[in-house]
Amino acid sequence: MGLPWYRVHTIVLNDLGCLLFVHIMHTALVAVIFYPSDHSYEGVAGAHILFSGLCFLAAIWHWVYWDLEIFCDNRIGKPSLDLPKIFEIHLFLSGVACFGFGAFHVIGLYGLGIWVSDPYGLTGKVQPVNLVGIASHHIAAGTLGILVGLFHLSVRPPQRLYKGLRKGNIEIVLSISIVVIFFAAFVVAETMWCGYFQQEIYQRVSAVLAENQSLLEAWCKIPEKLAFYDYIGNDPAKGGLFKMGSMDNGDGIAVGWLGHPIFRDKDERELFVHQGDKIVRADTPSKRAESNYSVKPVGVTAEFYYGELNGVSYSDPAIVKKYARHRATLKSDGVFRNSLRDWFTFGHASFALLFFFGHIWHGARTLFKDIFAGIDPNLDAQVEFGAF
Amino acid sequence: MATQNVNSSSRSSPRRIVVGDFLKPLNSEYGKVAPGWEKTPLMGVTMALFATFLSIILEIYNSSVLLDEISMN
Numbered sequence: 194m195g196l197p198w199y200r201v202h203t204i205v206l207n208d209l210g211c212l213l214f215v216h217i218m219h220t221a222l223v224a225v226i227f228y229p230s231d232h233s234y235e236g237v238a239g240a241h242i243l244f245s246g247l248c249f250l251a252a253i254w255h256w257v258y259w260d261l262e263i264f265c266d267n268r269i270g271k272p273s274l275d276l277p278k279i280f281e282i283h284l285f286l287s288g289v290a291c292f293g294f295g296a297f298h299v300i301g302l303y304g305l306g307i308w309v310s311d312p313y314g315l316t317g318k319v320q321p322v323n324l325v326g327i328a329s330h331h332i333a334a335g336t337l338g339i340l341v342g343l344f345h346l347s348v349r350p351p352q353r354l355y356k357g358l359r360k361g362n363i364e365i366v367l368s369i370s371i372v373v374i375f376f377a378a379f380v381v382a383e384t385m386w387c388g389y390f391q392q393e394i395y396q397r398v399s400a401v402l403a404e405n406q407s408l409l410e411a412w413c414k415i416p417e418k419l420a421f422y423d424y425i426g427n428d429p430a431k432g433g434l435f436k437m438g439s440m441d442n443g444d445g446i447a448v449g450w451l452g453h454p455i456f457r458d459k460d461e462r463e464l465f466v467h468q469g470d471k472i473v474r475a476d477t478p479s480k481r482a483e484s485n486y487s488v489k490p491v492g493v494t495a496e497f498y499y500g501e502l503n504g505v506s507y508s509d510p511a512i513v514k515k516y517a518r519h520r521a522t523l524k525s526d527g528v529f530r531n532s533l534r535d536w537f538t539f540g541h542a543s544f545a546l547l548f549f550f551g552h553i554w555h556g557a558r559t560l561f562k563d564i565f566a567g568i569d570p571n572l573d574a575q576v577e578f579g580a581f
Numbered sequence: 582m583a584t585q586n587v588n589s590s591s592r593s594s595p596r597r598i599v600v601g602d603f604l605k606p607l608n609s610e611y612g613k614v615a616p617g618w619e620k621t622p623l624m625g626v627t628m629a630l631f632a633t634f635l636s637i638i639l640e641i642y643n644s645s646v647l648l649d650e651i652s653m654n
Binding site: 265274282354355 | 594597598600602604605607608609610611614615616617618620624
């Protein structure tokens, strides 16, 4: 009788050649998907395809020669893997790779840099990047990985932790690996949802203003891609996820950029679109009743910097309100529809939740194996059942 | 049942390869543990310190912690 469908992959557990095979094959398939589509990077593309092919061959070799002496434990005559040691080695090597990536490849010290694309994701190039975040994160994380790896290489796990965390059981390794995946997914989903691009924009503008340059020059220096991500119409938290309709003329695809609008009241105070606990100075009343904060009495004006409306100023309340909704700055009809940001967030958050469930599932299976499968008959030697 | 037992004396021992001989020491300590809790408290303190460090840099970046020398704008 064959295995039920949800257990078919367990056949890799007793055959270490097979286990190695499936992991290498997975690497091969992932490598072949990575294909920088720009025609001028045949070298990188070719290297990945070659790597993928070699992984494929290695996988087959390991599947054929499954019975290797290195996997065999002489004491028991059966295959075994020293999982804590495997973890230590991989952690150390990952730390080295991470550090090297940050210190050399990203910065361009010994390497090409990273891919940086244009505002609309249509083109771009590989260039050395001095962005403080990316390089320094990899250097810091890599250093941490090296140090922690060295610690784990120098000591064996304590018996308490070995038994408590079932470190001899490979399913706990699966459970922990899943954590890494969903953690990364949550981080990117959260960043895309809440965004931090507005903060970055204002930091850059302030930095330029601090050098006594004008507002126009400050906004000129903002890369279009950054401004695009600041566009509030792309914020899934503001527009809902599943509006239907053509993305052209909607908010999904920008047709052009009218510029960054700065709103001022009649006292020349700069106003911002309401986000959180700031003082309300102007609003759009939802009832016909008078409102002291209505746009007209407050005298809100909108002046544009950079973009197509550079230098233009509006004081007509209807027009000011239109641009205050932010949707209009990308020449749209003002209706929120899906955007790349929506789908990115939705997809990554969904998979992150699935993987979180998977982590709990496999962790629970490992930790509570005795409860799920019945009591280990060998346990009888230590515990006397039926005493109470 | 379709299975059958085959008594075969021609099954050879596990295959030895050059790389395997180099790596064998790394896969020879299955089940080896240090007694009791050993360095677990040290690891716990290190983790707590690292968590504190991460919290500090997060809250600086978030402007929840304000330092004279650092302005987040």
